[in-house]
Amino acid sequence: MSVKRDGSDVGKEVVGERVVELVESGMVVGFGTGSTVGVFLRELAGRDVDVVGVCTSFDTELLARRLGFDVRSLSSVGSVDLAVDGADQVDFDGNLIKGGGAAHFREKVVASFSDRFVCIVDDTKVDSELDLPVPIEVAPFALENVLGEIGCLGGEGVLRSCGEKDGPLVTDNGNFVVDTDFGRIQKPERLSKEISCITGVVEHGLFPGMADSVLVGSSDGVRELREIKGNEER
Numbered sequence: 249m250s251v252k253r254d255g256s257d258v259g260k261e262v263v264g265e266r267v268v269e270l271v272e273s274g275m276v277v278g279f280g281t282g283s284t285v286g287v288f289l290r291e292l293a294g295r296d297v298d299v300v301g302v303c304t305s306f307d308t309e310l311l312a313r314r315l316g317f318d319v320r321s322l323s324s325v326g327s328v329d330l331a332v333d334g335a336d337q338v339d340f341d342g343n344l345i346k347g348g349g350a351a352h353f354r355e356k357v358v359a360s361f362s363d364r365f366v367c368i369v370d371d372t373k374v375d376s377e378l379d380l381p382v383p384i385e386v387a388p389f390a391l392e393n394v395l396g397e398i399g400c401l402g403g404e405g406v407l408r409s410c411g412e413k414d415g416p417l418v419t420d421n422g423n424f425v426v427d428t429d430f431g432r433i434q435k436p437e438r439l440s441k442e443i444s445c446i447t448g449v450v451e452h453g454l455f456p457g458m459a460d461s462v463l464v465g466s467s468d469g470v471r472e473l474r475e476i477k478g479n480e481e482r
């Protein structure tokens with residue numbers, strides 16, 4: 249079950265560089281996770297702006313500290329002015345699937361407590377409908393029961409393995425990730441609520457209607473998702 253697309257490097261570069269223009273000195277900025285966010289952070293580090301960063305993963309925190317950012321916890325800052333994060337898939341209505349990097353729990357928390365959440369993707373991530381697997385972070389204790397409940401919802405779940413070591417992947421929060429296949433997701437909002445209702449689910453990677461804007465990078469430059477959707481409908 250493939251949960252992540254490699255994406256286009258040129259698309260990631262242009263959108264990661266462009267989103268820096270939204271950042272102003274004095275802001276608390278949510279730093280998402282992934283390679284597109286990596287471009288954003290490297291670009292931001294080279295600019296003359298003074299921000300506080302709230303990181304959504306250990307991976308991002310290590311990078312942010314290496315780049316010299318002032319990194320603080322969400323609890324210590326209370327709220328975030330602007331969250332910037334990537335995604336694995338975006339539909340034309342701006343609904344997202346995230347969690348290819350297993351960071352979706354913290355990513356969703358930071359996005360939820362942000363005044364503005366801007367998603368940055370390359371154009372290979374945009375589709376008319378969501379159909380990639382939805383990653384679900386699960387408390388290990390409840391794994392088998394959650395898998396059963398996913399089956400009751402019409403999905404199929406596979407425990408994500410680590411790749412580098414034997415056994416399951418363990419998230420930054422000490423939990424497992426189950427990648428779930430629900431086929432084409434016609435009602436993301438409804439599925440999001442249904443998955444959230446399963447006891448033992450810590451958080452899932454469906455982000456329906458959460459992004460205030462989606463910026464899409466390609467070899468032609470950067471466009472807002474709504475422009476692309478407008479063109480498709482013509």
Ligand SMILES: O=C(CO)[C@H](O)[C@H](O)COP(=O)(O)O
Nearest residue numbers: 282283284334347348349351
């Ligand atoms: O959700 C995520 C991590 O949990 C990432 O934002 C998503 O996987 C996109 O990553 P990349 O920018 O490397 O394609």
